[in-house]
Amino acid sequence: MKSPGHTPIYVTQPYMPPLEDFIPYLEKIWDSRRLTNHGPMHEHLEEALAEYLGVEHIALFSNGTLALVTALQALRITGEVITTPYSFIATAHSLRWNGIEPVFVDIDPLTLNLDPTKIEAAITPKTTAILPVHCYGNPCNVEAVQKIADTYNLKVIYDAAHAFGVRDAGGSILRHGDLSVLSFHATKVFTTFEGGAIVCPDKKTKARIDNLKNFGIVDETTVVAPGINGKMAEVNAAFGLLQLKHIDKALARRREIGAKYGELLKDVPGIECVQQREGNGTNFSYYPILVGQDYPLSRDALFERLREKGIHGRRYFYPLITEFPMYRGMPGASRSNLPVATKVATDVICLPIYPNLTDDEVENIAALIRGIQ
Ligand SMILES: Cc1ncc(COP(=O)(O)O)c(C=O)c1O
Numbered sequence: 001m002k003s004p005g006h007t008p009i010y011v012t013q014p015y016m017p018p019l020e021d022f023i024p025y026l027e028k029i030w031d032s033r034r035l036t037n038h039g040p041m042h043e044h045l046e047e048a049l050a051e052y053l054g055v056e057h058i059a060l061f062s063n064g065t066l067a068l069v070t071a072l073q074a075l076r077i078t079g080e081v082i083t084t085p086y087s088f089i090a091t092a093h094s095l096r097w098n099g100i101e102p103v104f105v106d107i108d109p110l111t112l113n114l115d116p117t118k119i120e121a122a123i124t125p126k127t128t129a130i131l132p133v134h135c136y137g138n139p140c141n142v143e144a145v146q147k148i149a150d151t152y153n154l155k156v157i158y159d160a161a162h163a164f165g166v167r168d169a170g171g172s173i174l175r176h177g178d179l180s181v182l183s184f185h186a187t188k189v190f191t192t193f194e195g196g197a198i199v200c201p202d203k204k205t206k207a208r209i210d211n212l213k214n215f216g217i218v219d220e221t222t223v224v225a226p227g228i229n230g231k232m233a234e235v236n237a238a239f240g241l242l243q244l245k246h247i248d249k250a251l252a253r254r255r256e257i258g259a260k261y262g263e264l265l266k267d268v269p270g271i272e273c274v275q276q277r278e279g280n281g282t283n284f285s286y287y288p289i290l291v292g293q294d295y296p297l298s299r300d301a302l303f304e305r306l307r308e309k310g311i312h313g314r315r316y317f318y319p320l321i322t323e324f325p326m327y328r329g330m331p332g333a334s335r336s337n338l339p340v341a342t343k344v345a346t347d348v349i350c351l352p353i354y355p356n357l358t359d360d361e362v363e364n365i366a367a368l369i370r371g372i373q
Contacts, residue, residue: 008310009361012187013354015250017242025238034234037214041237045192048244053165054172055199057206060237061213064161064183064196066230068094070212071179071198072129073225074205075155079126084114085322085333086341087133091159092321095131103127104322104332107341110277112136112288115340116144120152122332129155134163134173135317136274136350137189137283142168142176149177157181160199162285164190165251173281174199184240189254189285190247192236253355254284257362261287261351264366270295271369286316287353289369290344296372299347305372311352311365318345 025041034040042060050058061067072081072094081095085104095102105122108115114132130149132140140158149156156177160166164182166173174180184195200206211218216227262276272290275282291299299315306313320341322333335342351365 006310008312009352009357009365010312011314011316011350011352013356014186014191015243015246015355017246022239022242025242026235029234029238036231036233038210038231039234039237041234041241042232045232045237045240045244048241049197052244052247053174053199054167055174057200057203059198059200059206059209059213060232060240061196061198061230062232062236063194063230064181064185065090065094066213066228067181067183067196067198068157068159069097070209070228070230071157071181072098072100072131073212073227074198074200074209075129075157075178077129077155077157079128080124080331081129081131082114082119082122082127083131084133084135084341085320085327085338086112086135086317086344087159087321088161088317089321089324090161091131091133092327096326101126102131102327102330104327104330104338106338107135107344108141109340109344111138111140112274112344113138113140114145116141116148119145119148123148123152123154127152127154129157131157131159133159133161134166136288137162137164137166137285138274139163139166139168139173139281140176142173146176161185161188161196162283164188164283164285165247166281166283168281172199175201179205184236189251189283190240190243192232192240192243195232195236195240250355251283254353257353257357258282258284258287260359260362261353261366264363265289265369268295268370284353287351288316288348289351290347291349292347299349302369302372303349306349306365306368309368311368313349313351315345315348316350318348320345 158180160180161183180199184192212227213230216225
């Protein structure tokens, strides 16, 4: 096991292809002198990702947060939007950056995603959209969400920051809703250092998104909207093209690690592996465990014990978004309205998972968790 002086193990580590393989991409950029503004790497990556993911159109962004902000603008969302408190803070921030009021609804105890059975009660005349998150890459109940959206004429934007490569029986999970938003941040399964994307079903919406991410500029003399600078640069797109060559291997290794944790932790009283639940369709972007009453230590005590041994898990997502001062007073934010999310946030630890994590390391982490009396 890790002792002082050993390299710490963090919750994630980016998959880095061999450096020498990146040089030819850089040479091309140097030769072309195209650094940004829809250069050849950017165009190539959009095509390659649409094909790999099995989606119609994809618009690249400099990060996932700007993609979320722009997705809401592209659909002209206003008023109130129903969303989950159990996510990274950027989900709710993207609403505030558009002057939209988030309305928080509790999560489903099985999927840990927005609970569709609780959405209807939160709809008001000001509601215009639903913003669910495929948390940890576990698909939302997309059919139930769409049914409500159709009944009340609401748009659906999925925060799919964790859901790269996730599929259901009909194809990519990203085809659901009106738009899906990806993050390619360094901590994500597929990374471009910083980056993100909007997946959209039609050319017209893609053109609007492309304008909005480039200041609203249509041509030299036409600006149609107060757009932002959300463009992905060539160097990031080039890294994405190289990453894509390794992604199947990286996803397969995550699955292996997930299965190993599942096997090693399955009989530990008080520990539940969320990704081992029946019907779970995750890409193993995260490996959350829930530390229950039957475990000898509290969640926080286990978290600290692991840290002392150099194992840096993360309490994603704790605190809930609704615990932060800018969201505390918002509709639906009270703990009594969010019993499931409140409980899960106090029980969860995400264990380290990334392609270069070795079997020995996984075994050592699991042994440490099992060994506590
Ligand atoms: C659920 C979720 N939404 C949005 C984001 C924001 O993405 P980015 O960091 O690329 O801006 C992240 C991650 O960073 C995330 O985990």
